[in-house]
Amino acid sequence: MSHGAAPEHESRESIEQTAQTLEKLANYGLDAAKKLGADATKIATSASFQKRLVVENKVFSLANSLSSRSIGLLVHKDQKKGSASVNTVTEESINHAAASALALAKYSVPDEFLTLASLSEAPRAKPLPFLYTDELAAVDLVEIQGFMQEVLGRLTSDARIALDRFEMAVDVSCHALASSTGMRQAERQAMASWSFMGMGRDGEEVTGFDYDSGFALTKGAILPGCLRDSTAFVAKLLALFKPRQCPTYKGAILLTPRAVHELLVDSLLYHAGGRQVMDGKSRWAKSVGQRVVSDKLTLRDHPHDPRFSGATGFDSDGIPTKQQTLVEHGVLQMILHDCYSAKRCKGKSTGTSGGPFALEVAAGTTSKADLLRSHKQLLVVDRFSGNADPIKGDFSGVAKGSRLYSNGEDAGSVTETMIAGNFFTIAEEVLGVSRETELVSGGFLSPYILVGGVSVTGG
Numbered sequence: 001m002s003h004g005a006a007p008e009h010e011s012r013e014s015i016e017q018t019a020q021t022l023e024k025l026a027n028y029g030l031d032a033a034k035k036l037g038a039d040a041t042k043i044a045t046s047a048s049f050q051k052r053l054v055v056e057n058k059v060f061s062l063a064n065s066l067s068s069r070s071i072g073l074l075v076h077k078d079q080k081k082g083s084a085s086v087n088t089v090t091e092e093s094i095n096h097a098a099a100s101a102l103a104l105a106k107y108s109v110p111d112e113f114l115t116l117a118s119l120s121e122a123p124r125a126k127p128l129p130f131l132y133t134d135e136l137a138a139v140d141l142v143e144i145q146g147f148m149q150e151v152l153g154r155l156t157s158d159a160r161i162a163l164d165r166f167e168m169a170v171d172v173s174c175h176a177l178a179s180s181t182g183m184r185q186a187e188r189q190a191m192a193s194w195s196f197m198g199m200g201r202d203g204e205e206v207t208g209f210d211y212d213s214g215f216a217l218t219k220g221a222i223l224p225g226c227l228r229d230s231t232a233f234v235a236k237l238l239a240l241f242k243p244r245q246c247p248t249y250k251g252a253i254l255l256t257p258r259a260v261h262e263l264l265v266d267s268l269l270y271h272a273g274g275r276q277v278m279d280g281k282s283r284w285a286k287s288v289g290q291r292v293v294s295d296k297l298t299l300r301d302h303p304h305d306p307r308f309s310g311a312t313g314f315d316s317d318g319i320p321t322k323q324q325t326l327v328e329h330g331v332l333q334m335i336l337h338d339c340y341s342a343k344r345c346k347g348k349s350t351g352t353s354g355g356p357f358a359l360e361v362a363a364g365t366t367s368k369a370d371l372l373r374s375h376k377q378l379l380v381v382d383r384f385s386g387n388a389d390p391i392k393g394d395f396s397g398v399a400k401g402s403r404l405y406s407n408g409e410d411a412g413s414v415t416e417t418m419i420a421g422n423f424f425t426i427a428e429e430v431l432g433v434s435r436e437t438e439l440v441s442g443g444f445l446s447p448y449i450l451v452g453g454v455s456v457t458g459g
Contacts, residue, residue, distance in 0.1 A: 015137065015188055018047045019174040022069070023186070025089055026178045029073060032091075033098040034180065038075040038105075040116050041098075042179040042318075045071050045089075052169035053144050058156055060148075063141055075101040076116070080108040113343045117318045119182035121339075121349065125313035125320040128187070130306040136219045137172045137190040144168050147223050154230045155196065160241075161234055163198040164209075168226070183318040191309065192216045193442075194226050200237040207240035207413075210383075210401055215309045215442040236401065239413060246379055246404050246414040246458035252431055253419065253454045254371055254380045254405075257438040257446035260361060262384045263395065264449065267423040268299065269356070270390040272326060272334070274341030281391055283424075287332050294430035295330035297449075298362035301355065308358030309442035316354035324350065361446040364433025371432045371450045373408030379456050380405060381419065393423035399456075418457040426451035 022045040033041040047069045054062040071094060072085040082105030084097040148168050155163050171193070176186035193215045200207035214229040216222045255263060271292075276282040284292055303312055303321035314320050317339045325333050337345065338353035372378060379402055386397010399419045404411045432450040439445050 015047075015049070015132075015172055015174055018069075019176065019186060019188060022047060022071070022089065022174070022176060023178075025071060025091070025094060026176065028091055029071065029094045029098060030178060030180055032095050033073065033075050033102070036098055036102055038077055038098070038102060038180070040076040040180050042074045042116050042177065042183075043071060044074075044175070044177050044316075045069075046173065046175040048171055048173035050169055050171045051139070051141050051144060052167065053141060053148055055148060055152060055166040056164070058152070058163055060145070063145075065141065071097065073097050073101050075105055076114050077102055077105040079110045079112055079114050080105040081111065081114055082106070082108060113340060115339050115343050116179050116181050117183050117339050117349065122181075122183040122185070122314070122318040123320065125185050125187075126304070128304055128311060128313050130217055131187065131189040131191075131311065133190055133218055136170065136192060136217065139170045139192065139219055139222075144170060147226060150223065151194075151226045151230050154227055155198075155234060158234060158238060160200050160202045161198060161237055162201040162206075163196070165197045166195070168192065168194040177314070177316075177318045179318065185314040185318045185320075187313055190217070192219075192222045193309070194229070196230060196233045198233075198237065200240055202241060205241060207237060207243075208400055208416075210237060210240075212236075213441045217306055239403070240401065241413070243413040243415045244404065244411065246402075246417040246456060247377060248456060248458050249377065250453075250455045252375050252378060252450055252452045253399075253456065254378055255449045255451060256380065256382045257361075257440050257444065257448065259381045259384055260446045260449050261359075261440060261444050263381075263388075263423070264297075264427060264451075265299065265359065265361065265444070265446075267388070267390055267393060268293065268327065268427065269336070272332065272336050274335050274337035274345060274347070274350075277335050278341045278344045284332055284335070288335060290332060291330040292332045293327060293330045293427040296364060296430045296433050297327055297330055297427070298325065299327040300325045300360050300362065301352070301358055302360055303355065303357040305358050307439065307445065310355070310357035312355075312357055315351050315357075317349060317351075319349050319351040319353065321351045321355070321357065324352075324356075326356070359444050361437075361449070362433075363435045363437050363447045365435055366432045368434040368436045368448050369408065371434055371448060372405045374432065374450065376407060378405045379403075379414070379417065379419070384419070388423070393425070394421075395423065396420035414458070419454055420457075421454040425453040429453045
């Protein structure tokens, strides 16, 4: 087992002291850039302290404590942009970064739409107290190892599980934004996270590879959450043995929550994105208020909800976040603009720069069991690995970790099966949405969704 350690003075320093130090340096950087001639400046500061343990092939292989700090500067000069970042956070390094950013700006192409969030656009964001607890921040490597030992027993309870990697970490961080417009935002967080990777092996038979992950925002939630996720992970791997060939057909497939994100939500976000609208790549540039997908689909962002690992009080432009509905019963409610695309498109920022942060597809009214019984044969797709054209919407690739249902009964896992279709077709041809929902890796909440118009090729 190898060990790394944070410098002694950094391990003693509290997250509050670190945040105060970075705030002072950010203010210094704003002044330094102004003195060097910048018309406008934005500074992003961050610091993190991580304690991490890794198990490889069922043996603890790595334990380390790491710390990092960084400052990134963005400057505007004569409507030209330049940027620089430093990991050594001293006044000297900030002076150098400011000079470098201005030197880059000198040779940049002028852009009349360059902008930073004003103070009226970016007032102080509402604090989210659930993001940080002293108890979780104080968890050490010995405690992490204790959690992992217990979970490892669950992960290795069946000899057929070939565990490739199991990680757990506790990250304590703070990040802040400041600009010459007067915008000031700051947030701190303590989060435990875990991930598993592995496959099933029984004699000569080897299943496909799979992975999963989760998180906790309190110390008390670590062990039950990790045990829950590890139990589900083991069950999923064991269910992949003895796959059968999937029949070839064209019609309906059932998307698990993970596949919903890969085949539906990713493309939906692309066409609702301000940058794509700005560049003429979105089909929905003039579709706000119009139905763009099935009326069975509603998509919301919950950036203040502790169920989601991406919860945050402000976006990367410094605009405060809020709960928003992106699509309601198929009707597009907004284009997701950052400050730049909003100015280009003569709109307003939606506070989603770097996001959305905590997406939920609304549950339906049909049980998952009824969806499974809705067709004589039905492929349930868990993961998609292949190619997708976000502009045309065409996709084709392999349905991984997938299962075949016959008259509502589980007929077992399937060998690698090709699926092909078009996002716009399946987003319109939504045949049913389950009332059961699942949280995918702590970042996305979704029901199971039955879609039609997909070509399935067994092999």
